Amino acid sequence: MRRGHTSEFALLTDVGRIRAHNEDACAADEAAGVYVVCDGMGGAAGGEIASHMAARVFLETARLAAAHQPAADWRLEQAVLTANRAVFDESHREPELRGMGTTLVSLLVEPAGARVWTANVGDSRCYRWRAGELQAMTDDHSFVDEQVRLGLMSAEEAVMSPLRNVITRAVGSHIDVAVDIHAHDAAPDDVYLLCSDGLTRELDDSEIAGVMSQGTDDLQACAHALIHLANEYGGSDNITVVLVRL
Ligand code: CA
Numbered sequence: 001m002r003r004g005h006t007s008e009f010a011l012l013t014d015v016g017r018i019r020a021h022n023e024d025a026c027a028a029d030e031a032a033g034v035y036v037v038c039d040g041m042g043g044a045a046g047g048e049i050a051s052h053m054a055a056r057v058f059l060e061t062a063r064l065a066a067a068h069q070p071a072a073d074w075r076l077e078q079a080v081l082t083a084n085r086a087v088f089d090e091s092h093r094e095p096e097l098r099g100m101g102t103t104l105v106s107l108l109v110e111p112a113g114a115r116v117w118t119a120n121v122g123d124s125r126c127y128r129w130r131a132g133e134l135q136a137m138t139d140d141h142s143f144v145d146e147q148v149r150l151g152l153m154s155a156e157e158a159v160m161s162p163l164r165n166v167i168t169r170a171v172g173s174h175i176d177v178a179v180d181i182h183a184h185d186a187a188p189d190d191v192y193l194l195c196s197d198g199l200t201r202e203l204d205d206s207e208i209a210g211v212m213s214q215g216t217d218d219l220q221a222c223a224h225a226l227i228h229l230a231n232e233y234g235g236s237d238n239i240t241v242v243l244v245r246l
Contacts, residue, residue, distance in 0.1 A: 008219050016230075038103060041100065043099070057082055062075055072117045073181045079106075083171055084174075085175070088173070104124065104171045116190075117182065120139075120179070122170055122171070124197065125200060134209040138182075143167075193241065194242040195241050199239050201237060223242075
């Protein structure tokens, strides 16, 4: 049944098979049509604090801004900048949190459901599943992806590179942050996937599509299947999956 802007969603996060802590965070506000995944980094408890703080502040700001009906891109940018400032300020209150940061990827669904917006910083991604095709909606802000986009490295070299973990933008690392924000035409029954790199390091796009082609009628089951396969393939990092059906 359609309660908000979307008909169904599922949030699932898993520590994986190697890490002792889960530094990913995910959150949703169905009434506001906003979904977010963050993947934190930093010493001590920094990664966990950064991802949870960014997801919470982002969602609170996006929700408050919604009441004033501003343009979606303005609303997303303000929400990311507010989250950035909150994490940055916190990292300067505690010496052991210095340098913490987080990725952020968000989906905002317009009330009529005719358009969606993505906002991202770092290497957490958004994909669209439509008519049996998986389409990447975001570009990673990572050293290797930027090298690939510049034609300086092949996609195969990027996957094998020792620098593949290096991200070039993060929420909270600096006093300001550049956010990629894009609008996309939406269609009924589109399914959007937000995920951390714990999924995309284990599964390539065709393997993600393979799981989704098994069925997206039950999004919770689909999210479990994606995380299960990522763990089967190593589970070397925390894995977070958010699925949203229009
Ligand atoms: Ca990660």
